[in-house]
Amino acid sequence: MNLVLAISLIILALVAGAAIGFFAARKYMMKYLKENPPINEQMLRMMMAQMGRKPSEKQVKQMMNQMNKMQK
Template identity: 45%
Template sequence: MNIGLAILLIVLALAGGTFLGAFLVRKQIEKDFAENPRLNVDAVRAMMSSMGQKPSEAKVQQVYRQIKASQKEATKKK
């Protein structure tokens, strides 16, 4: 086998592996963010308190579910 061909195949395999790995990592991160949003119930409660609202547990859960649903919808549209 020609040495130039061997080097070309190694470079192509390295580039292909890099792009495939980046694609798979991106998909995994998107899946993790969809299942576990960055905002949690405590963050929503703190956000509502900072806006001057007295957060009831029902309102906190409602806002949290809305945030989680909107994130799922956004990932489905991509």
């Protein structure tokens, strides 16, 4: 009887630990991506310059708005 109880408690602890770890990691990554977006305005300007374009401020803002809409 004690062996069955011990095994079930171990399994329950593993499942609870995995669930808590998953949600903690998810929350951390969401916070990290919100604070450090993958592409910012400076990177966008650099990419457009490499393609041979001189972007205006309006074009950069439009591209950033489109990227932000796609993330949400």
